[in-house]
Amino acid sequence: MNERGMEAFTAIVMGQTLGRAAELLNLTQSAVSHRLKDLEAELGAILIDRRKGLKAIRLTPAGQDFLPLAMQWQELHGKVAGFASKVPAHALRIGSVDSMNNHILPPLFQALRENEPPVFCEVSTSNSAVLYHKIESREVDVAFVLQELHFPYVAAKPFTRERMLVLRTGRDNLPEEVRAEDLEPRFELRFPWASPYQLWHDRVWPPEEVGELSVDTLLLIRNLLRDERQWAIIPESSIPFMLERNLKVQALIPPPPDRLSYKLTHRYPKSTTVEALEILDHLITKLDFVNAYAGLL
Structure with a gap:
């Protein structure tokens, strides 16, 4: 759909004159008229009655039928624009087992939030087996688990080791x-x-x-x-x-075996998450999770 033409049509209806519509859109009257003609050509119908002597705009029958659709478009277009302005530049869906979400990962979540640019996170809790499936189905972008399992499209890397x-x-x-x-x-x-x-x-x-x-x-x-x-x-x-x-x-x-954890990602991550995953890896190295619990006691 011709967005500029839709914008011109709704501005003309709201302003009631071509001059007022031009002011609303910060355009010349000829530019508004040209956009309207392009829309009418695309629709194959005349929307505005242009007969001389009319002090205010008058919609043709086709224009009256089209007006509700145009108003719905205006509302939806505004919502989409508002949503787009709120979408973060970087975002990750992170899954983890309960004990790691509560006792290991909070510093990482904080570092992601404080990074410039920030990485906005949606964090969920599941068991290790479920998280492998969620990574493979791309329900989450990265996961932290306590088991090393073999899934063809899941890459597992050691994350922490602790007594x-x-x-x-x-x-x-x-x-x-x-x-x-x-x-x-x-x-x-x-x-x-x-x-x-x-x-x-x-x-x-x-x-x-x-x-x-x-x-x-x-x-x-x-x-x-x-x-x-x-x-x-x-x-x-x-x-x-x-x-x-x-x-x-x-x-x-005798001592129990150390508890190992693993970071999971999809072998072919979505292009929209590549930069965020690179930031995540940088912060993991910076926070030195591999040695985080050495000599705690």
Whole structure:
């Protein structure tokens, strides 16, 4: 559709004269008239009655029929223009597992917001397997997960590495280390960490001896850990959150395997996200997530 002609037609209707329409559009009357003629030629219909002696414009029957459509176009055109002015230059849809969204990624989200130009983020939470599918289907642009799976169109790169430590409540004089045989498996608050951890766990504590309480968020561990006999195994990144409740942390012997996380992107990212992903990678390097938890305790 001839946008300039539509603009001229609605201005003529609102201004009621060709001169007033020219003022509204900051054009000459001849320019307005030319645009209107182009629109009428495209539509194959005369919209404005141009007979001499008329003090104000008069719509032809075709013009009367077309006017509601023109007004709808005017409204929609304004909404589109307003939307376009608000669309950020850079935007990313980011997916992550719960523990990383809460305890690892906030500094990255803040850095993306403060970057110049800023990268606007839409953040969502899912489990690792779901996030692989969301990356492959392009529902999210980048994801942070705790498992390395194989999807043909998903690129996975190591992101963080951190120790797993024992969390307990009770005495202030707990030693810095605790042996696995000193922890009663039936009092564990179990979290389903990745496969290497589960294999290690089953070797240290036979599955038939473990407790019945399994949780899927670290917040639940924080809220449920009340009894001195209870314990849980958590990643280093969650320690500041847990210590807000004055809980105690110990190194475990034998040590669990480190918790690894991975950054996922599509092997063929959308062209609209390439620059934002480059900014993301620059900030990840700058914030040094690979070594973020070395020597935390």
